[in-house]
Amino acid sequence: MQDGAMQAWLESSHLAGGNIGYVEELFELYLDDPSAVGDEWRELFDSMPAVGKDVKHSEIRDQFREMAKNKLKMAGSQGGNSETSEKQVKVLQLINAYRFRGHQHANLDPLGLWKQDEVPDLSLDHHALSKDDYDTEFNVGSLAIGKDSAKLGDIHSALEKIYCGSIGAEYMHITSTEEKRWIQQRVESQLGQPEFSKEVRLRLLKELTAADGLEKYLGSKYPGAKRFSLEGGDSLVSMMKALIHRGGETGAKEVVVGMAHRGRLNVLINVLGKHPQELFNEFAGKASIGEKSGDVKYHMGFSSDFKTEGGDVHLALAFNPSHLEIVNPVVMGSVRARMERRGCTDGSQALPITLHGDAAIAGQGVMQETFNLSQTRAFSVGGSIRIVVNNQVGFTTSKREDARSTQYCTDIAKMVQAPIFHVNADDPEAVLFVSQLAIDYRNTFKRDVVIDLVCYRRHGHNEADEPNATQPLMYQKIKKHPVTRELYAKRLIEANLIDEKSVKQMVQDYRDALDKGDCVVDEWQPMKAHSVDWSPFIDNEWDVDYDSKMTVTELEDLGRKISEIPEGFKLNSRVNKVYEERRKMAEGERKMDWGMAETLAYASLVKHGHRIRMVGQDSGRGTFFHRHAVLHNQKDAETYLPLKHVAENQADIDIYDSVLSEEAVMAFEYGYATAEPNTLTIWEAQFGDFANGAQVVIDQFLSSGEQKWGRLCGLTLLLPHGYEGQGPEHSSARLERFLQLSADHNWSVCTPTTPAQVYNMLRRQQIRPVRRPLIVMTPKSLLRHPDAVSNMEELAEGVFHNVIGEIDKQDTKKVKRVVFCGGKVYYDLRKARREQELNEVAIVRVEQLYPFPHQEMAKVLEDYQHVKDFVWCQEEPQNQGAWYCSQHHFREAIPDGAKLNYAGRNASASPAVGYASVHKEQQEKLVNDALTIK
Ligand code: AMP
Numbered sequence: 001m002q003d004g005a006m007q008a009w010l011e012s013s014h015l016a017g018g019n020i021g022y023v024e025e026l027f028e029l030y031l032d033d034p035s036a037v038g039d040e041w042r043e044l045f046d047s048m049p050a051v052g053k054d055v056k057h058s059e060i061r062d063q064f065r066e067m068a069k070n071k072l073k074m075a076g077s078q079g080g081n082s083e084t085s086e087k088q089v090k091v092l093q094l095i096n097a098y099r100f101r102g103h104q105h106a107n108l109d110p111l112g113l114w115k116q117d118e119v120p121d122l123s124l125d126h127h128a129l130s131k132d133d134y135d136t137e138f139n140v141g142s143l144a145i146g147k148d149s150a151k152l153g154d155i156h157s158a159l160e161k162i163y164c165g166s167i168g169a170e171y172m173h174i175t176s177t178e179e180k181r182w183i184q185q186r187v188e189s190q191l192g193q194p195e196f197s198k199e200v201r202l203r204l205l206k207e208l209t210a211a212d213g214l215e216k217y218l219g220s221k222y223p224g225a226k227r228f229s230l231e232g233g234d235s236l237v238s239m240m241k242a243l244i245h246r247g248g249e250t251g252a253k254e255v256v257v258g259m260a261h262r263g264r265l266n267v268l269i270n271v272l273g274k275h276p277q278e279l280f281n282e283f284a285g286k287a288s289i290g291e292k293s294g295d296v297k298y299h300m301g302f303s304s305d306f307k308t309e310g311g312d313v314h315l316a317l318a319f320n321p322s323h324l325e326i327v328n329p330v331v332m333g334s335v336r337a338r339m340e341r342r343g344c345t346d347g348s349q350a351l352p353i354t355l356h357g358d359a360a361i362a363g364q365g366v367m368q369e370t371f372n373l374s375q376t377r378a379f380s381v382g383g384s385i386r387i388v389v390n391n392q393v394g395f396t397t398s399k400r401e402d403a404r405s406t407q408y409c410t411d412i413a414k415m416v417q418a419p420i421f422h423v424n425a426d427d428p429e430a431v432l433f434v435s436q437l438a439i440d441y442r443n444t445f446k447r448d449v450v451i452d453l454v455c456y457r458r459h460g461h462n463e464a465d466e467p468n469a470t471q472p473l474m475y476q477k478i479k480k481h482p483v484t485r486e487l488y489a490k491r492l493i494e495a496n497l498i499d500e501k502s503v504k505q506m507v508q509d510y511r512d513a514l515d516k517g518d519c520v521v522d523e524w525q526p527m528k529a530h531s532v533d534w535s536p537f538i539d540n541e542w543d544v545d546y547d548s549k550m551t552v553t554e555l556e557d558l559g560r561k562i563s564e565i566p567e568g569f570k571l572n573s574r575v576n577k578v579y580e581e582r583r584k585m586a587e588g589e590r591k592m593d594w595g596m597a598e599t600l601a602y603a604s605l606v607k608h609g610h611r612i613r614m615v616g617q618d619s620g621r622g623t624f625f626h627r628h629a630v631l632h633n634q635k636d637a638e639t640y641l642p643l644k645h646v647a648e649n650q651a652d653i654d655i656y657d658s659v660l661s662e663e664a665v666m667a668f669e670y671g672y673a674t675a676e677p678n679t680l681t682i683w684e685a686q687f688g689d690f691a692n693g694a695q696v697v698i699d700q701f702l703s704s705g706e707q708k709w710g711r712l713c714g715l716t717l718l719l720p721h722g723y724e725g726q727g728p729e730h731s732s733a734r735l736e737r738f739l740q741l742s743a744d745h746n747w748s749v750c751t752p753t754t755p756a757q758v759y760n761m762l763r764r765q766q767i768r769p770v771r772r773p774l775i776v777m778t779p780k781s782l783l784r785h786p787d788a789v790s791n792m793e794e795l796a797e798g799v800f801h802n803v804i805g806e807i808d809k810q811d812t813k814k815v816k817r818v819v820f821c822g823g824k825v826y827y828d829l830r831k832a833r834r835e836q837e838l839n840e841v842a843i844v845r846v847e848q849l850y851p852f853p854h855q856e857m858a859k860v861l862e863d864y865q866h867v868k869d870f871v872w873c874q875e876e877p878q879n880q881g882a883w884y885c886s887q888h889h890f891r892e893a894i895p896d897g898a899k900l901n902y903a904g905r906n907a908s909a910s911p912a913v914g915y916a917s918v919h920k921e922q923q924e925k926l927v928n929d930a931l932t933i934k
Pocket of ligand 1: 302303304315316317530534673674675710711712713
């Protein structure tokens with residue numbers, strides 16, 4: 001026992017230590033379950049020597065005896081009575097039980113349909129207490145009700161109000177005592193009934209009137225049209241406004257919101273201040289975003305400014321596909337970009353708010369990935385506010401039996417120890433209280449916090465749906481259940497804060513405002529100049545001019561800078577060798593390999609003010625040991641990025657090894673890149689096929705975000721690809737899928753074959769004033785291929801060649817066959833062609849498959865207009881790779897009357913074979929097929 005600690009504790013504790021039995025009983029409780037005793041007791045017991053083989057129980061007993069002898073002042077009425085002392089322990093247990101499990105008895109469901117299990121710990125008898133003890137005074141331990149002791153009756157009633165009212169606070173899973181104390185202080189001191197001024201309460205009614213009024217208005221004006229109404233969760237509007245107000249008052253300058261379709265129109269009109277007339281136009285099918293394909297109205301994003309006590313806050317509602325929950329990491333990425341632009345490292349200036357469905361947050365795995373991002377170096381945003389609009393049904397799937405295996409839909413949030421505040425949506429004051437609490441928690445602890453807004457859905461999944469078909473009892477109840485506005489108006493009328501007539505007037509005023517079609521949000525402000533300017537990139541096509549030239553001298557100088565290692569920094573011997581070679585490359589003593597050229601691309605960009613963010617699985621080192629951008633000191637494990645030290649006033653570069661997720665991480669990077677055009681943003685896969693896990697991000701955002709929503713995005717995907725006999729999973733980055741999604745010049749798809757090409761491709765991506773995704777099939781074996789080398793002049797030239805013609809000297813007139821190819825197979829073809837001296841075959845590399853470089857190809861083919869035999873050669877099976885999706889381009893490029901044949905693997909369900917010998921045989925055959933003129 002640490003005497004000093006015990007003494008100090010005895011003097012300061014609410015419980016002034018009664019007798020040995022009492023302390024012992026608590027100790028036994030603690031040994032069973034440390035969380036069963038109050039925090040003070042646990043802290044105290046934690047500080048004692050571990051009880052086990054080494055410490056005799058008698059020794060501990062002696063310590064308790066000593067404690068009892070030294071400080072035996074019992075608080076007030078507890079006297080020395082041992083029965084009362086025992087009960088005191090029980091009272092503390094009761095308090096603890098409410099803190100742990102009170103939410104299970106809370107009044108959360110507006111419909112009263114939740115079947116709540118009986119929780120024995122919440123009954124007095126479970127703790128050997130009864131109403132007969134109601135008048136006995138007990139110490140309240142750390143219960144924050146403003147006094148040290150109270151009658152059991154008062155304690156019990158306080159616990160019921162705090163933990164079993166309209167708010168179910170679930171937070172005891174958090175291990176930080178500080179956080180738990182903070183939450184207890186906030187929720188317990190209010191006795192579950194926060195007091196709000198008349199002004200605030202009338203404002204809540206006005207917001208409910210707007211939420212309800214909009215849906216009724218749309219329902220009558222556009223009957224049967226899908227609007228995914230908010231009805232049943234109307235207090236979401238108050239919640240959103242409360243969050244933004246509190247956020248603004250506490251320093252937020254930007255709020256990024258992500259939400260699915262439910263209630264979106266209501267949030268757009270009643271929170272973000274979109275003009276109702278614009279929405280009506282959309283209902284009438286009038287709106288358009290120029291030539292683009294557009295999207296349905298309940299996926300559309302919006303931006304505005306919102307006035308708060310702390311100044312104007314910029315609001316951005318993220319565009320959202322139907323794919324549920326995927327927008328959440330996008331929002332975080334967008335917030336991270338905004339934070340970094342503002343030089344804010346803790347998230348205090350940019351606030352993410354994400355809205356979730358109850359079925360989706362539990363069902364969609366991307367939420368696990370998203371929570372896992374929340375506290376990591378590369379992805380943290382200082383905590384997100386996560387609201388579940390919990391209407392207790394997923395489309396037609398009922399909540400407990402079929403939708404999940406956990407008690408609450410929010411249980412996944414416990415993985416990051418987020419506090420979860422369940423709240424009854426029919427109690428707007430409780431909703432307001434938890435909203436403010438959530439912001440304050442997030443600001444204080446910089447962690448995620450969840451609000452579970454327990455509500456219902458007045459209609460079916462959409463307004464044309466028939467919910468009685470699948471949820472008959474629930475919908476019988478809903479039919480009779482008054483809307484939140486009516487319930488709250490009644491409450492305020494009973495409290496004499498408003499009369500019936502004024503309530504009706506409020507409803508009418510809102511309808512009138514909608515009729516006018518003007519903005520209905522008092523806080524709305526016209527959007528001020530944005531902190532980032534997208535105009536240099538708008539409406540630019542791929543052929544826009546740009547200058548990416550560098551001098552050889554400058555490149556050599558940069559080459560030296562990126563190979564400098566600080567004094568005393570001890571490199572691993574293999575890494576040291578890489579760096580020694582780089583120094584030789586910088587001096588022109590060696591030709592440049594892939595790693596050097598790629599690193600020079602980054603160095604030259606940051607030197608000239610372009611920020612870089614690279615995130616991926618093993619990106620610091622590079623999966624294939626080629627990059628070594630992040631160095632690790634072998635003496636003390638310190639890291640060093642030479643790229644951060646290339647020039648004074650250079651732009652910053654961050655290279656992060658990411659969490660092992662593809663979906664959430666790629667979505668995060670998409671969010672980052674759509675909010676930040678001035679940073680070259682790169683996502684790298686460990687192996688290219690890992691991107692499969694992020695297919696939804698590729699389909700729903702990257703390929704089509706500009707078409708659907710007019711949002712530009714310059715994200716680069718580096719996807720290792722190449723057939724080297726490593727089996728079905730590690731050969732293909734699924735080039736065919738990217739090519740199949742290629743249209744409308746939506747992105748570029750490249751298969752570069754030389755270090756100079758990768759250098760110029762990366763620079764082009766950032767310097768050319770176009771912000772569209774770049775998809776790169778990056779090499780594996782080429783990283784060290786003796787022929788895949790370049791010299792400084794090729795880099796300095798500043799041009800990415802979309803097509804590279806034959807480089808060997810040939811008499812072009814004698815050429816009888818032209819082989820088109822891309823990527824690694826080029827080197828296999830060239831080697832075989834050289835070895836066999838097949839001078840009648842020319843090899844043309846298509847380095848950019850999309851947008852197809854017709855002009856450059858035409859130029860290269862000028863010398864081959866007499867050739868009738870063209871071949872596309874690929875390593876991938878016939879149904880994969882570029883053959884099916886790009887052959888129309890090849891056909892268009894070849895001279896009239898010429899034929900185009902295929903040389904490659906046979907069609908296959910699997911991307912590659914698993915046996916190295918079969919792979920080798922196939923590879924040799926496809927090379928032979930491509931080169932042999934029959
Ligand atoms: P936000 O900060 O997201 O609300 O964006 C403010 C404004 O900047 C938008 O209304 C757009 O005009 C423009 N903007 C933002 N992001 C993009 C983007 N990715 N592509 C094009 N314009 C954008």
